[in-house]
Amino acid sequence: MNYDKEFDASGLACPMPIVKTKKALADMASGQVLRVVATDPGSVCDMQAFAEQTGNALLASTTESSKFIFFLKKA
Amino acid sequence: MTTKKMAIIATKGALDMAYPPLILASTAAALGWEVQVFFTFYGLQLLRKDLSGIAISPLANPAMPMPVPMPVIVQMLPGMEWMATTMMKAKMKKKGVASLEELRAVCIESDVKFIACQMTVDLFEFEKKDFIDGIEFGGAATFMKFAGETDVCLFI
Numbered sequence: 001m002n003y004d005k006e007f008d009a010s011g012l013a014c015p016m017p018i019v020k021t022k023k024a025l026a027d028m029a030s031g032q033v034l035r036v037v038a039t040d041p042g043s044v045c046d047m048q049a050f051a052e053q054t055g056n057a058l059l060a061s062t063t064e065s066s067k068f069i070f071f072l073k074k075a
Numbered sequence: 076m077t078t079k080k081m082a083i084i085a086t087k088g089a090l091d092m093a094y095p096p097l098i099l100a101s102t103a104a105a106l107g108w109e110v111q112v113f114f115t116f117y118g119l120q121l122l123r124k125d126l127s128g129i130a131i132s133p134l135a136n137p138a139m140p141m142p143v144p145m146p147v148i149v150q151m152l153p154g155m156e157w158m159a160t161t162m163m164k165a166k167m168k169k170k171g172v173a174s175l176e177e178l179r180a181v182c183i184e185s186d187v188k189f190i191a192c193q194m195t196v197d198l199f200e201f202e203k204k205d206f207i208d209g210i211e212f213g214g215a216a217t218f219m220k221f222a223g224e225t226d227v228c229l230f231i
Contacts, residue, residue: 013171015102019181022105040171053079053106 001060001071004032010039010067017043018050021072025056028074033059036070043068079108080225082218087231088120090131090163090175096231097121097178103227104185112182113218115192118231119199122191122206126175130160183209190217 007024009017017038025034036047044061047070051058055075062069081103085096096118100110114122120129133139133150139159149155167174173181182189189210196203196212203212211217222228 011171013173015098015105015178016171016173019101019105019185022185050106 001035002033003035003071004028006035006037008037009043010037012038013040014042014046018046021047021050022054025072025074030074032074034072034074036072038068038070039066041068043070047072079103079106079227080221081108081110081227081229082222082225083110083112083228084218084230085112085114085118085121086116088117088129090129090160092231093121093129093175094172094178096229097175097182099229100187101178101181101185104182104187110182111188111190111218111221113190113192113213115195119191119195119201119206121175121179122189122210123201124205124207126179129175130156131163132156133159179207183207 005024005028007021009020012020017036017040021034021036024036028034038047040046044063047061047068048058050056051072057073057075059071059073060069061071081099083096083100085093087093096112100112103110120126131139133141133145133155134147142162189207191206191210191212193212193214
């Protein structure tokens with residue numbers, strides 16, 4: 001999937017993947033896509049909850065070996 | 076989407092109990108919530124400029140996971156609290172858990188409102204200069220005004 005920006009949250013524990021994803025989205029334009037990489041297994045549920053509550057669309061949520069990859073489309 | 080609101084009363088100043096209010100406040104703010112945290116009694120420690128004194132004790136804390144089983148009599152010895160705190164902080168760093176300073180900075184940056192309980196500030200004879208800038212000083216009525224409008228209200 002194409003994306004406009006990437007944020008690597010590898011090694012970060014709750015709540016920093018969400019807090020820093022929010023920051024990463026701040027300077028993006030509406031409709032742009034952010035790719036987030038995380039190693040915190042809790043981020044799978046958290047990212048979905050973040051998307052639902054902020055209106056940013058979670059386009060995809062996948063697992064590659066021990067990494068969790070998310071694509072968020074900014075609202 | 077109407078803005079959700081959360082109010083927290085933070086009453087504890089030990090390392091483990093310092094985390095929940097700051098984690099929830101920073102997360103809620105990231106979700107676009109309006110957040111206020113009212114710090115009272117030992118919770119006031121979290122508003123002091125210097126957070127390095129915040130510690131954790133194995134004493135009277137049987138649920139704390141220990142690398143080796145340790146009798147209570149040993150936990151009482153001088154230096155044990157320092158050791159437990161040092162070990163906990165090292166473990167947190169290794170596991171990618173943010174420091175209290177970092178979480179607090181995130182809260183401030185995302186407009187979480189911090190209120191120090193004036194009564195306990197006076198009780199403990201703290202001085203305003205000991206606290207970080209940008210906080211408010213108030214009482215229970217100040218808290219209730221906002222708490223009454225919230226979706227989530229927690230006592231920690």
